Amino acid sequence: MGGLSKKAEQIKSIFEKNNKxxxxxxxxxxxxxxxxxxxxxxEQDKVTAEGIVSSYNTIGYDAVNIALFDLAAGLDFFKDIxxxxxxxxxxxxxxxxxxxxxxxxxxxxxxxxSIDIGIIGLTAISNxxxxxxxxxxxxxxxxEWYEVLDPLVTEIDNKSDMVVLLSNYNFNxxxxxxxxxxxxxxxxxxxxxxxNKAPEKVENTLIFQTDKQGKILGLMNVNWSDSGTxxxxxTAKQLKNKKSEMDGINGRLSRFRARYSExxxxxxxxxxxxxxxxxxxxxxxxxxxxxxxxxxxxxSIPSTYSNRFIALEVFMPDDPxxxxxxxxxxxxxxxxxxxxxxxxxxxxxxxxDSQKLLVGWQSCERCHSSHTKFxxxxxxxxxxxxxxxxxxxxxxxxxxxxxxxxxxxxxxxxLTLEPEFQLVGCEACHGPGNKHIINPEENxxxxxxxxxxxxxCHTSERDDSxxxxxxxxxxxxxxxx
Amino acid sequence: xxxxxxxxxxxxxxxxxxxxQVNVTANVISxxxxxxxxxxxxxxxxxxxxx
Numbered sequence: 001m002g003g004l005s006k007k008a009e010q011i012k013s014i015f016e017k018n019n020k021x022x023x024x025x026x027x028x029x030x031x032x033x034x035x036x037x038x039x040x041x042x043e044q045d046k047v048t049a050e051g052i053v054s055s056y057n058t059i060g061y062d063a064v065n066i067a068l069f070d071l072a073a074g075l076d077f078f079k080d081i082x083x084x085x086x087x088x089x090x091x092x093x094x095x096x097x098x099x100x101x102x103x104x105x106x107x108x109x110x111x112x113x114s115i116d117i118g119i120i121g122l123t124a125i126s127n128x129x130x131x132x133x134x135x136x137x138x139x140x141x142x143x144e145w146y147e148v149l150d151p152l153v154t155e156i157d158n159k160s161d162m163v164v165l166l167s168n169y170n171f172n173x174x175x176x177x178x179x180x181x182x183x184x185x186x187x188x189x190x191x192x193x194x195x196n197k198a199p200e201k202v203e204n205t206l207i208f209q210t211d212k213q214g215k216i217l218g219l220m221n222v223n224w225s226d227s228g229t230x231x232x233x234x235t236a237k238q239l240k241n242k243k244s245e246m247d248g249i250n251g252r253l254s255r256f257r258a259r260y261s262e263x264x265x266x267x268x269x270x271x272x273x274x275x276x277x278x279x280x281x282x283x284x285x286x287x288x289x290x291x292x293x294x295x296x297x298x299x300s301i302p303s304t305y306s307n308r309f310i311a312l313e314v315f316m317p318d319d320p321x322x323x324x325x326x327x328x329x330x331x332x333x334x335x336x337x338x339x340x341x342x343x344x345x346x347x348x349x350x351x352x353d354s355q356k357l358l359v360g361w362q363s364c365e366r367c368h369s370s371h372t373k374f375x376x377x378x379x380x381x382x383x384x385x386x387x388x389x390x391x392x393x394x395x396x397x398x399x400x401x402x403x404x405x406x407x408x409x410x411x412x413x414x415l416t417l418e419p420e421f422q423l424v425g426c427e428a429c430h431g432p433g434n435k436h437i438i439n440p441e442e443n444x445x446x447x448x449x450x451x452x453x454x455x456x457c458h459t460s461e462r463d464d465s466x467x468x469x470x471x472x473x474x475x476x477x478x479x480x481x
Numbered sequence: 482x483x484x485x486x487x488x489x490x491x492x493x494x495x496x497x498x499x500x501x502q503v504n505v506t507a508n509v510i511s512x513x514x515x516x517x518x519x520x521x522x523x524x525x526x527x528x529x530x531x532x
Binding site: 018112214224261329392402417462 | 503513515516517518519520521522523524525526527528529530531532
């Protein structure tokens, strides 16, 4: 799943196949996965964010909304990111606290084919006092949507044929926006639910989003009419169906004519019925053609669309240019982690003490060799090697789920683990074994790991096919003989 | 009118040889106001999956 290089290749190949003009937009929450950074991960996260922007530059994005998550590394860092971006970052309501003036572009108008599309950005307001204070310290604040959209939507509507809002608000608020601003034709949302949401029509606005973490590329094919309304183009659809039907009838009549003489055809009931039906169908087609021509002349044909969610699968081809950026970024992340691991200052002495509660799988093996033998063939035992192969073994976003460590501690601890912990070992599921190895009878281990232990790593984000009851069987150690 | 709607009706006649000779008529509606929107959201700092 996922990968910017696969997304880039899909866009390129779909464009080559369809040869239609296109708009490339993102509703935000692009750079980070939360409103605040984990200090242990900050340096790697910032380098990754820069890599994403560089990839988006190469892919040719037109505009990206500024979501709360994008501001997690602070406004100064974000301003640097904006300078590196060849696309427009938009927010109508992220403003200077002193004068209420927008800090970034509020909107752009982009010509796509013959259509002028106005795009507006909207940042959600945080519930966290800490995040609000941090923004205030940087002399910034986020205004409510109803404080900024009123004049802006009208202005953009007057200058464009279609209005798109990239919104960081949730669906309920986006629905209110759609109810109030009928000239907004599309709302793409970010930062809310975690799944694909097919376009839902509210008044004259379609509201939708894709699943998170870049697993999906959304694609809308639009046929925009100057009626400015979404609808089902029934007349054109009916006409197309009737014409297909006519093709079928002509084919059947031809086969009759090939088989029978003119005289014989006069006796063929099936042939006569078909001829009669053809006359009716021709009349019907003429009527529909007239109706369609009237609709075209009156400009009342509704705009139509189709929507697809394209899952970006591992087997899909990569765009070489974007893949190079991704590889370079991964290498930078790798080097940061490697440097930190060598400095040896990745954790406090408290972390080390906590890690001493873990005894390592070889200690377990002394009494439970049949279990460890089984475990050695599971994916848990090879989890760290997977990262090594992909050069992600110094990436602090990946490491915690591919090693055995006390998860109450800083993830930076995972950079300096001894080899016996560089795998998902027995204690990752069963808990620390330090007391158990001294007195096994009095200090029993948890035999069956509860679901909450598994879903620390097998989250829906990382492993959407995970089912506790089923997947437990894959790692369940055999009964000891 | 914000823009000119230009729709061209093309009639394409295709001769198909399929057992018998059959005339098939297809009408294609093409217009210059068709376009695609590629969209995304919530990439959330994922440049590539871990493993």
